[in-house]
Amino acid sequence: MNYSKYQISKEMHLQLYTAMLKPRMIEEKMLVLLRQGKISKWFSGIGQEAISVGVTSALKDNEYILPMHRNLGVFTTRNVPLDKLFAQWQGKQYGFTKGRDRSFHFGSQAHNIIGMISHLGPQLGVADGIALAHKLKNKKLVTAVFSGEGGTSEGDFHEALNLAAVWDLPVLFCVENNGYAISTPTNEQFKCKSIADKGIGYGIESYSINGNNILKVYKKVKKLAKSMRKNPRPILIEFRTFRVRGHEEASGTKYVPKKILKKWKAKDPLENYENYLINKNILSKENKRLIKNKIDNELKLNTSSFNAMEDSEYSIKKELADVFKKHYYQDIPQGAIVKNIRFVDAISEGLKQSMEIHDNLIIMGQDIAEYGGVFKITEGFVEKFGKNRIRNTPICESAIISAAMGLSINGMKAMVEMQFADFASSGFNSIVNYLAKSHYRWGQNADVVIRMPCGGGISAGPFHSQTNEAWFTKTPGLKVVYPAFPIDAKGLLATAINDPNPVLFFEHKALYRTINENVPADYYTTPFGKASFIESGEDITVVSYGLGVHWAIETLNNNSDINADLIDLRTLHPLDIETVYTSVKKTGRLIILQEDSLFGSISSDISALVTENCFDYLDAPIKRVASVETPIPFAAHLEENYLGKSRFETALLELLRY
Known part of the structure; x- marks a missing residue:
């Protein structure tokens, strides 16, 4: 040489x-x-x-x-x-x-x-x-x-x-x-x-x-x-x-x-x-x-x-404590001034206010800059925050999610918009093996939120309609949020961005422009791991999240003689299972409604947990209602029959008659 x-x-x-x-x-x-x-x-x-x-x-x-x-x-x-x-x-x-x-x-x-x-x-x-x-x-x-x-x-x-x-x-x-x-x-x-x-x-x-x-x-x-x-x-x-x-x-x-x-x-x-x-x-x-x-x-x-070095001693408490970086939730209460806005506007407003609060927050995704994203969540953001912080990306989900991890390592916050939740599969490795495991392995947190426009009911077919939350609720190290209402969407998004751990934030596309309510105009936060009661009753406990909550409301409105506890989970990890337990001990009956297909889903875990912890209080078998075990069909009449909504009322009435 x-x-x-x-x-x-x-x-x-x-x-x-x-x-x-x-x-x-x-x-x-x-x-x-x-x-x-x-x-x-x-x-x-x-x-x-x-x-x-x-x-x-x-x-x-x-x-x-x-x-x-x-x-x-x-x-x-x-x-x-x-x-x-x-x-x-x-x-x-x-x-x-x-x-x-x-x-x-x-x-x-x-x-x-x-x-x-x-x-x-x-x-x-x-x-x-x-x-x-x-x-x-x-x-x-x-x-x-x-x-x-x-x-x-x-x-x-x-x-x-x-x-x-x-x-x-x-x-x-x-x-x-x-x-x-x-x-x-x-x-x-x-x-x-x-x-x-x-x-x-x-x-x-x-x-x-x-x-x-x-x-x-x-x-x-x-x-x-x-x-x-x-x-x-x-x-x-x-x-x-x-x-x-x-x-x-x-x-x-x-x-x-x-x-x-x-x-x-x-x-x-x-x-x-x-x-x-x-x-x-x-x-x-x-x-x-x-x-x-x-x-x-x-x-x-x-x-x-x-030989003198201590071996690693196993402690369930210590192991669980290291899965996530410790985060002390800061409750910022809702203000008195409200305005009636849609679900999509609540997401956009919450994201904009977080961008103002966190000057180290970077948003990345396909077509999110001048175009404003396919759902127009970030429309006008470039003019307000500049292209350094609102970054159009090539079509490369894996690299972008990995880059979000790199931003976190170097002291920044990152928000990644999946154009559709279905496309997260192209970045799956980076989510479940890098973001989810880093803090447990060597103490490096992933200050990353991945927004997941998801769900069916809009005739978009197998590749643009999945509600794939179960891919991630199965993975220790990830937090999974799934709001059903604009007021929750805005507050939970603020909390997700404040949290220094990786969060999958599911937003149902069918709710974007079909539901609106009075939402506080100022910045506020909503805690993770706390379900909400939509309705209260003695006959049966109905548990759901996302679009399923609205299916349940519609069904209960059509059956006014049913007095049900209707629980909106809001977050799937952390899961407020204690609220479910309390309700089941009161009503003695539980039905779980979800849009996702049944096998290996969050409803299976809830059913198992309630069986293990509330069996003596049950007056009937637990019932789960979900979509059919097929990919999501495109044609409207096929999709309508695929979705769990079409079978919920029958299952609810059968369980009440048991």
């Missing part, structure tokens, strides 16, 4: 050498501990240290880096405490995730490092969000994010690159092309000659460099980062390297031809650089020994405490 062409000081040479030697020595120690059964798994980055160390050394300490599981050099170069790292790898209480996750699946805000998740792709969009926050704050900083060559086949990679290009985000996409994704070689991953070619289609400046030459990596990244701070834009760098050990140690390398392994072992970044420094009298044998001894002593000091 050609090192002579790069002019740096002797001190910097030794700093880079030491920075590469440290992760190598740690890895060698970890392989010993793996064989001894003291750690469960290891993803080796031996032979790739020049990339992690070079990139990290070239960036400022206050610039975020999003590494992967072969980037130990990022953590050691940023001086993450070794004892905490070792505790993390052993699942100890002192580790970054308290034993809840393994490897490098964590972050450290103190070191501006945001770790990966096993699904790989979302962190690329997270880097976009972090960089966007820097740009909005006028901070001239770069964000670096790592991916392997296998990860560039994921849709998230392409979405993130495109978004960064469209928004001119200062993201350094670092792709480590190490030959194999587990056992799949690069020629089975992509057809283009170089990964750097993938940036061309997105208008991104791209480079392919020798990732085993520490000076090449360091100097190139330093130069590009300086340019990106001055002229914010994304850049893609392919680092050509090789994985000389297995994907993880158990997988081995038998699938790699011996000739290729021998070739790349000769290109070892540490050995070659060490030989160069010795030949140039920059590193003496005595200095080498002193450096190694210092690192070795640090390793011995930290590994000796393994």
Whole structure:
């Protein structure tokens, strides 16, 4: 390797050498501990240290880096405490995730490092969000994010690159092309000659460099980062390297031809650089020994405490407490001045008032700027708040939700509008695996609200009519809100935005312009986890939410002789089950009405909970009424028969006759 062409000081040479030697020595120690059964798994980055160390050394300490599981050099170069790292790898209480996750699946805000998740792709969009926050704050900083060559086949990679290009985000996409994704070689991953070619289609400046030459990596990244701070834009760098050990140690390398392994072992970044420094009298044998001894002593000091470290003790109370960031609800009462507005106007007004209160709130979504969104919720927002805060997005739900997470990591609030709730499936991974799990894993909250225009009754067919709340009520770490009235929609939206945790906010499209009521004009909040009584009676308890509440009201109005407790849940997580219990103990009968199909739904959980806790009070079986177990049909007469409304009255009367 050609090192002579790069002019740096002797001190910097030794700093880079030491920075590469440290992760190598740690890895060698970890392989010993793996064989001894003291750690469960290891993803080796031996032979790739020049990339992690070079990139990290070239960036400022206050610039975020999003590494992967072969980037130990990022953590050691940023001086993450070794004892905490070792505790993390052993699942100890002192580790970054308290034993809840393994490897490098964590972050450290103190070191501006945001770790990966096993699904790989979302962190690329997270880097976009972090960089966007820097740009909005006028901070001239770069964000670096790592991916392997296998990860560039994921849709998230392409979405993130495109978004960064469209928004001119200062993201350094670092792709480590190490030959194999587990056992799949690069020629089975992509057809283009170089990964750097993938940036061309997105208008991104791209480079392919020798990732085993520490000076090449360091100097190139330093130069590009300086340019990106001055002229914010994304850049893609392919680092050509090789994985000389297995994907993880158990997988081995038998699938790699011996000739290729021998070739790349000769290109070892540490050995070659060490030989160069010795030949140039920059590193003496005595200095080498002193450096190694210092690192070795640090390793011995930290590994000796393994057995003394506390194991993670299981406590249901503590586990549940860490699913969400603690949030103390601030009750802002409704004012006396009211105006009669529609459901859609209540959402728009509540969102506008939250934008005025939270100057760090960013709204993102398709067609939400000048067009005002397909439902015109954000009409006029661009004129009032500007395009920096009201951001049209490409059609890339996964990248946008990930970017919302990045905004939260970097101190902002994010609101994402799904054009239709159905389309959340395209960002499902980012919601259920990144937003929902981050606080439980390593204490990083997701200050993100996702608005979900949902529901049928408007002849929109299978892809624009789903009410898919059960996808998310099943997932710990998400809050799910589903108002039925304008007054609740406005207050609950304000609460959702104030809450520093991820909230799925369902808005039934059929209610947008069909229902109106007197709504307080000023800003106010409505608490989560508190159902409301629409009607009160002794005969039966009716539980519903969203459009189902209005179906129930219509049915009860048509049967004036029925005296029912009609409960509007308003929020599905947290769920006010105690109010349901109280009512059932009074009436002895329960019917649950929902628009969603029946199997695996929220009504199933409510039914089970009431059976477990109120069985002695029941005078009849619990009845659930829902839509048919099919996709939602388009034609109006088919949809009408599909929806649970058509069967509710019959079921209600049957239950009362039991």
